[in-house]
Amino acid sequence: MGDEDWEAEIIKPHMSSYVPVFEKDRYSSGANGDTFNRTPASSSEMDDGPSRRDHFMRSGFASGRSMGNRDAGESNKRENTSTMGGFGVGKSFGNRGFSNNKFEEGDSSGFWRESNNDCEDNQTRSRGFSKRGDSEYEQDEGTQRTGGLFGSRRPALSGTGNGDTYQSRSGSGSGRGGYKGLNEEVVTGSGKNSWKSDAEGGESGDTQGPKVTYIPPPPPEDEDSIFAHYQTGINFDKYDTILVEVSGHDAPPAILTFEEANLCQTLNNNIAKAGYTKLTPVQKYSIPIILAGRDLMACAQTGSGKTAAFLLPILAHMMRDGITASRFKELQEPGCIIVAPTRELINQIYLEARKFSFGTCVRAVVIYGGTQLGHSIRQIVQGCNILCATPGRLMDIIGKEKIGLRQVKYLVLDEADRMLDMGFGPEMKKLISCPGMPSKEQRQTLMFSATFPEEIQRLAGEFLKSNYLFVAVGQVGGACRDVQQTILQVGQYSKREKLVEILRNIGDERTMVFVETKKKADFIATFLCQEKISTTSIHGDREQREREQALGDFRCGKCPVLVATSVAARGLDIENVQHVINFDLPSTIDEYVHRIGRTGRCGNTGRAISFFDPESDSHLAQPLVKVLSDAQQDVPAWLEEIAFSAYVPGFSGNARGNVFASVDTRKGKSTLNTAGFSSSQAPNPVDDESWD
Ligand SMILES: Nc1ncnc2c1ncn2[C@@H]1O[C@H](COP(=O)(O)OP(=O)(O)OP(=O)(O)O)[C@@H](O)[C@H]1O
Numbered sequence: 185m186g187d188e189d190w191e192a193e194i195i196k197p198h199m200s201s202y203v204p205v206f207e208k209d210r211y212s213s214g215a216n217g218d219t220f221n222r223t224p225a226s227s228s229e230m231d232d233g234p235s236r237r238d239h240f241m242r243s244g245f246a247s248g249r250s251m252g253n254r255d256a257g258e259s260n261k262r263e264n265t266s267t268m269g270g271f272g273v274g275k276s277f278g279n280r281g282f283s284n285n286k287f288e289e290g291d292s293s294g295f296w297r298e299s300n301n302d303c304e305d306n307q308t309r310s311r312g313f314s315k316r317g318d319s320e321y322e323q324d325e326g327t328q329r330t331g332g333l334f335g336s337r338r339p340a341l342s343g344t345g346n347g348d349t350y351q352s353r354s355g356s357g358s359g360r361g362g363y364k365g366l367n368e369e370v371v372t373g374s375g376k377n378s379w380k381s382d383a384e385g386g387e388s389g390d391t392q393g394p395k396v397t398y399i400p401p402p403p404p405e406d407e408d409s410i411f412a413h414y415q416t417g418i419n420f421d422k423y424d425t426i427l428v429e430v431s432g433h434d435a436p437p438a439i440l441t442f443e444e445a446n447l448c449q450t451l452n453n454n455i456a457k458a459g460y461t462k463l464t465p466v467q468k469y470s471i472p473i474i475l476a477g478r479d480l481m482a483c484a485q486t487g488s489g490k491t492a493a494f495l496l497p498i499l500a501h502m503m504r505d506g507i508t509a510s511r512f513k514e515l516q517e518p519g520c521i522i523v524a525p526t527r528e529l530i531n532q533i534y535l536e537a538r539k540f541s542f543g544t545c546v547r548a549v550v551i552y553g554g555t556q557l558g559h560s561i562r563q564i565v566q567g568c569n570i571l572c573a574t575p576g577r578l579m580d581i582i583g584k585e586k587i588g589l590r591q592v593k594y595l596v597l598d599e600a601d602r603m604l605d606m607g608f609g610p611e612m613k614k615l616i617s618c619p620g621m622p623s624k625e626q627r628q629t630l631m632f633s634a635t636f637p638e639e640i641q642r643l644a645g646e647f648l649k650s651n652y653l654f655v656a657v658g659q660v661g662g663a664c665r666d667v668q669q670t671i672l673q674v675g676q677y678s679k680r681e682k683l684v685e686i687l688r689n690i691g692d693e694r695t696m697v698f699v700e701t702k703k704k705a706d707f708i709a710t711f712l713c714q715e716k717i718s719t720t721s722i723h724g725d726r727e728q729r730e731r732e733q734a735l736g737d738f739r740c741g742k743c744p745v746l747v748a749t750s751v752a753a754r755g756l757d758i759e760n761v762q763h764v765i766n767f768d769l770p771s772t773i774d775e776y777v778h779r780i781g782r783t784g785r786c787g788n789t790g791r792a793i794s795f796f797d798p799e800s801d802s803h804l805a806q807p808l809v810k811v812l813s814d815a816q817q818d819v820p821a822w823l824e825e826i827a828f829s830a831y832v833p834g835f836s837g838n839a840r841g842n843v844f845a846s847v848d849t850r851k852g853k854s855t856l857n858t859a860g861f862s863s864s865q866a867p868n869p870v871d872d873e874s875w876d
Pocket residue numbers: 413414416459460461462463464467484485486487488489490491492633634754755756757781785786
């Protein structure tokens with residue numbers, strides 16, 4: 185099969201039978217030194233030959249043989265493609281329509297064996313675990329399951345497998361409803377209104393699927409690691425020139441220095457140890473607002489310090505209120521709950537909370553899906569003042585009566601527009617109507633994001649007191665100006681060649697490559713390894729252990745290229761990401777802004793290159809022109825042409841405008857809103873991966 189064939193396969197929207205089979209992990213423990221082999225279940229048509237494969241095995245992303253097999257109606261014997269690095273891919277991808285893929289048990293490494301009918305829907309798949317061969321299972325609660333639409337999840341293994349039969353994950357979505365949220369995080373449950381988040385893995389006891397046994401390694405405890413940080417960049421001081429608008433009544437004045445915040449000594453020490461000497465604009469405005477007890481919706485550019493903007497005043501309040509150390513109790517009642525849409529992001533927020541609360545008696549805890557539920561519970565019962573959680577895991581824990589909500593004084597929604605959209609919105613509504621949750625009048629609700637579409641702002645009203653304040657730092661939904669944006673016109677079939685060319689020029693500089701689907705993330709990562717570019721990948725179909733390993737390998741530079749879906753678009757703060765490449769543009773401009781915001785953080789500069797395929801991306805032309813011009817970037821003439829020839833209903837932005845305008849919806853409709861083409865108006869993201 186030629187190259188283009190598997191590419192064509194990738195973009196077939198109706199393709200539904202990608203059923204990768206994952207060979208047994210070779211983790212010995214935790215997140216270190218893990219190697220896994222991954223063997224998609226299909227026969228092979230495109231053979232890279234032994235020499236190539238040898239290379240992949242050495243280079244950490246062992247690719248198998250082929251991609252895009254269309255008709256694999258035959259039994260497949262799994263090859264042993266054990267790797268030394270991190271990502272071993274077996275024979276083929278993109279298989280469609282095979283009916284009887286039987287994988288034989290491998291060698292002593294304990295491969296899982298696929299049972300028949302591997303490309304059934306998720307209901308079949310989730311029942312497909314017939315045996316388990318690992319002691320980690322025994323630690324599990326018995327009720328915890330991954331579920332969801334992505335299909336069942338393979339257990340994390342640490343010992344030798346026993347040749348168990350295994351139905352792989354990565355479902356088609358036809359089983360129990362279909363994911364299909366913006367960040368590929370959402371899966372639906374069995375009921376019409378029931379849904380789980382894949383960010384959480386959907387671990388309700390009522391779902392079918394393998395137990396999740398992964399226990400994330402504890403973060404380092406030494407002070408140096410806790411306070412490790414990267415340097416602010418040359419443009420950090422330029423933040424002061426960004427226009428800020430606060431709307432709402434009786435806003436307290438901004439502060440100009442940390443001293444003015446009047447925080448306690450321990451907090452000030454921690455701020456200093458974190459290397460913060462100067463407030464960013466969002467911190468200058470948000471800290472006094474939160475200290476004054478007001479509800480807040482804050483919108484500020486990516487990488488500009490929103491996390492500290494809410495953590496510091498919350499901690500200050502807790503200290504001021506004389507918080508006492510929380511102790512072991514079966515039911516914990518945290519004073520603060522922070523939610524975020526992805527596991528990696530909530531973990532990052534937790535690490536920040538741990539850093540700023542260092543030396544105090546405030547105990548922060550993080551819980552998220554894809555990890556053993558019992559582990560989450562154990563963390564909580566030891567004491568919990570600040571609970572950082574992804575929504576699904578949070579609801580599970582509340583359901584298990586390990587968390588009581590009566591004492592919640594602060595509810596924080598990070599990436600709030602995402603938390604309130606069609607994916608997570610229902611879960612958030614459930615959260616605020618849980619028994620015991622103080623009403624919005626009784627708690628302080630804080631929302632942060634770099635983007636805030638108007639219609640989502642309106643939804644947010646339900647969560648906020650009517651007199652909430654709205655802080656807009658720069659243009660709401662605008663891109664960070666420290667990111668140099670380039671848009672290249674590249675057709676679908678030239679993208680890989682262009683990508684390799686760019687990556688070869690980039691050399692070892694850390695680069696995130698965004699693609700639109702999970703399957704494609706695997707394809708591209710495999711392809712890059714074939715090209716001898718050390719690459720790893722992160723997406724919603726990877727085990728949590730694998731996701732964390734991938735992120736770790738990327739952070740430390742072992743794999744300088746990370747291929748990701750939008751699951752990594754928001755919030756992740758990784759040092760030295762110099763480049764973002766949008767191999768595929770996202771379906772919404774907001775998502776674009778978040779993705780490119782993985783570089784150019786905290787005053788550092790970065791570059792974003794996006795492949796614009798007129799066939800599929802023309803709906804983005806207008807908002808892209810707007811975002812580029814607002815960020816004072818060059819706008820290619822061809823893009824302007826496409827933008828102005830395409831009629832996009834509802835787009836009212838002045839493409840050349842770069843004047844700041846607030847878009848607090850309470851002030852009426854904005855005319856300078858990039859969200860003139862916002863999430864809700866964009867092509868429904870539900871459709872984007874409906875075949876995935
Ligand atoms: N006042 C400050 N001085 C120095 N560094 C800071 C300051 N505030 C934040 N930082 C650092 O800047 C980086 C980005 O901060 P943070 O992750 O909170 O950004 P963000 O606005 O939440 O971004 P995103 O929109 O992508 O979620 C972090 O490494 C953080 O530690």
